[in-house]
Amino acid sequence: MNVSLNWLSTHLDLGGKSIKEIDDLLTFAGVEVEGIETKGIVSEKIVVAQIKEAVQHPNADKLKVTQVDAGEGQLRQIVCGAKNYQVGDKVPCCLPGAELPGGFTIGETKMRGVESKGMLAAAVEIGLPAGEDGLLILPEDFPIGKPVKELFESDVLLELEVTPNRPDLLSHFGMARELATLLKTPLQPLDIPTRSTTPAADITLEAPDACPLYTAVKITGVTVKESPAWLQQRLESIGLRPINNIVDVTNFVLHELGQPLHAFDLAKLSGGIVVRHAKDGETFTALDESEHALTPDDLLISDNSGAALAMGGVMGGLHSGVTETTTDILLESAYFTPQGIRRTSRRTALTSDSSYRFERGVDPQGVLPASALAVKLILETAGGSAEESTQVAGEAPGLTKPVALDTAKLDQLMGGSISLTDAEEILTRLGLEKLADGTWNVPSFRDDLQRHIDLVEEIARVHGLDNVPSRFLGAFVPASPVDLAYDADMILRRRLAALGLYECQTIKLISDAEMVDALPLRPLVDGDVIRVKLPLSEDHAVMRPSIVPGLVTSAARNVRQQAKSLRFFEMGRVFRNAGGGKAKDQESETLALLVGGATAPAAWNQKERQADLYDLKAVIQAIVPNIPIRFLPRERDGFALGCDIKAGDQNIGVFARLKPARERELDFTSPVFAAELDLTKLRKLLAGIDHVEDLPQFPGSSRDAAMEVPATLPNADIENVLLKLGEPLLESFECFDVFADPSGEKLAADRKSVAYRFHYREPSRTLKAEEVDAAHQKALDALTQKLGVKFR
């Protein structure tokens, strides 16, 4: 809301308060000051000066050297380029040190070799409305040497954000009332004549639920014309465009008192006013020419013929308003309920200064005074005559009731920082009144004060948190399961960062196009994907069922920025239904990894190597070093090389490479691998050991074996045979070489040679060579029997 400081000053004396003080005052009253704009001249150093002489500049055709009298006892030399003045004219002179709009400060300078001690100014240069080209020629009677500031009106425009619980502040009078309370300054009483009222003859109130009070005044014989200067200036001071005297008066009263009004052209009315709900499907064309299909929940102001004149409290109709030919008007002032206005305004997406106030709640007791002020101003500015009494239908709802202040609770909440006397003094200043039974009567404009806690809030707000002591106490609380999960996640994150991966943060709403990269732990079926109803754009329409799409998008973006190494991870929630939508809105947490491109930057002693599957596998193994990680191939739609990831004998996630076609589509020039891991399971794997194992006291022995197997035999088959062997002396084994020869020269092309090293140990003694040999032979025999391998 825009507030003019000059306008505000018509209600209270702000003398002596700097803009900074008013800013602080409002801020600590709970009104956010979003902008302060100074209008008019600010600097004292812009003074009236008379031009005494003007001669041609010796070095510049377009400049003159002037001597001016700025009331300093001696003439001042200023170089000037304007042409519109004559010697003897009075003009604004900016003395050295004068600050101009835009933060520019005038100094003494030389222009083309001639000294210039200041600047003669045009209107726009000193912050006045732009006038004719050249210097601002001032009236002859302006005294030389006087600051120009004092001769022109200046103002400060405050852009204020009022919280939704304080509609009483949405006017100049309301804001002044609040400031007067805070400043303990008297508020100028409003000069509004009291008008008599009469039960309405011409108003039918069919919808008292949405409009409990409707008043109207007929004014006949008005002349619609431009508003007087003072009224135009008021509206312009808060950024409103003057339209005509009638409309301007209603706008003025809205911003003066916070009560929206509406003026109808009586000639366009057929009979009296009917306040009714709209018929289902009834259409309405608003003032802004927008068309709206209405529902019975919307409120209409219509005439006896049924023609809709206005959407009550929201916007007038296109054809019922005041125009230049209007002579008779009907002035509406009413109370519309906030709920109804909110629903209509939301449904039709129509908002106005009126709906803004009605939906927050206006003062029911302010309806008649606002009408009376408007009638007075219309008669003053447009002539005509008003009917004797204001027509009133319905009655002002009583929205406030006495509220009890629980002093013990007040004391507890405030930590004893305010005395009861001071607290009561604050309530009194705010316009509340202590009743005989100890409860507090609340003024009609503060219907936000309904409960004890609302009074406490007012006391705390005015008292200020500065005056409340700080206390440092707290209950002891045990760590929660969320704490434990958080700690595990931070360990994982730090390990991954140390392994050379960057943590990402991607938006959890993804696009359908990105869904092709989704790698959820369990494949999705129809109905498993969760979509928001009204996405902002196609890019953010689906709740991510997997983090991999976000990482792929991030990787693609980095590739476009010439990144060579793609090593990313992200942890967080994923969302899906399950069983084709049978189980809804499941949220779980996963860790996603993406590896591709260079494993590390190239260096003088190191060639760049493109990451392969085993690089990503290494990352997973490294975050849980003591649990063997195995990949078991299982196809994944839309991906290549799909695998289940096993930690020990537990499935913990899925792995895949993007399909080469997808990689090309995204301009990846080397393979990109991704994995998505179940974070709940990973956290458990971080649990660590219960007790430490004794170090071996006796040496072990190793045996190597190279076996020839079909090229297609997965390594996992060999591992499985050895794991199931149950040979107690076989402590561990590892593959240390895989050899294949596609040319078929050293080995048939459909065969490969896989070399393993076997470690044998007996914890309690040193093994004899024969024992090792026997155990080793058992391993080799098992491999021969189960897989038909040949040893080389």
Added chain:
Amino acid sequence: MKEQIPAIQTEALARIAGANDERSLEEVRVGVLGKKGTLTLAAAGMKDVPKEDKAAVGQLLNAARTAITSALEEKQAALQDTADQAALAGIDATLPARAVATGALHPLTQIRDEAIGILRRMGFALADGPEIEDEFHCFDALNTPADHPARNEKDTFYFDSGKLLRTHTSSVQIRTMETAKPPVRIIAPGSAYRRDEIDATHLSVFNQLEGLYVATDVSLPDLKGTLEYFLHELFGPQTEVRFRPHFFPFTEPSFEIDVKLTVKGQAPRWIEVAGCGMVDPAVFESVNASRKDNAFDPDQVTGFAFGMGLDRLAMIRWGIKDIRLLIENDVRFLRQFA
């Protein structure tokens, strides 16, 4: 023999002096002291030396062996020394390091961890709740009326099921109080969603940190002390903190908190960092209704709640001018946080 031994010695010493590497030195040792070495053979000739000469020849032999052995050792040491020096020569320590892949925690993780670390020291435990919420936990229980401006499809993401994406982490307050009993002292970091177009200062998905403390006799001084302490830990002990009255449906009184910060090259200014307030009794009543008991009796317990935007804190902390940098994951940005 008396002439032969000094001759062997002289020749051996000369060959030792002439040996240029370990191998030729070893050849000399074998040639002189080995099984068939010249000195070994000479020593074997002792049996033929006349008795009266044995002592003198023996002395000669011993002297020769001692001299040759120590010459060999010296030469061995000298050769090792030369080799060591050669091994170290030519190594240029000023060449760049071998390249290792670097990684980093996301700035949001870093600021969140810092904030959580401070609050945990102050005795807050972590809590969470679903991001796909229902209207009760996101709005109704938080004293937000059905026709509140935030509750429409223009500002909030809804699903066909009627559920919605939580617009704030305050829903975790309700989730926690539904299952716990006072005292409750929790913080809840998490995502929240608003239907805002993404631009330099807005994300449709952003990150908040919620806090709640409910017990008997929790008061404004507790709220003030807790948040002042927290912000001093986060921004430095000298940082000025101010509480501006504000309005939230679920706290009363409510405040916004500003800290006075100096951005490089600018005058210090107040920057909003958090919202807070005393839990509105209506919230406790909703919780009780949902629990079907009176565990959070507004006549017995009071509490305060606070919430802050972590993305915003990260932007303030590191002078990040465009919030989108936090979700674009450009390595050139992330690398700075390694």
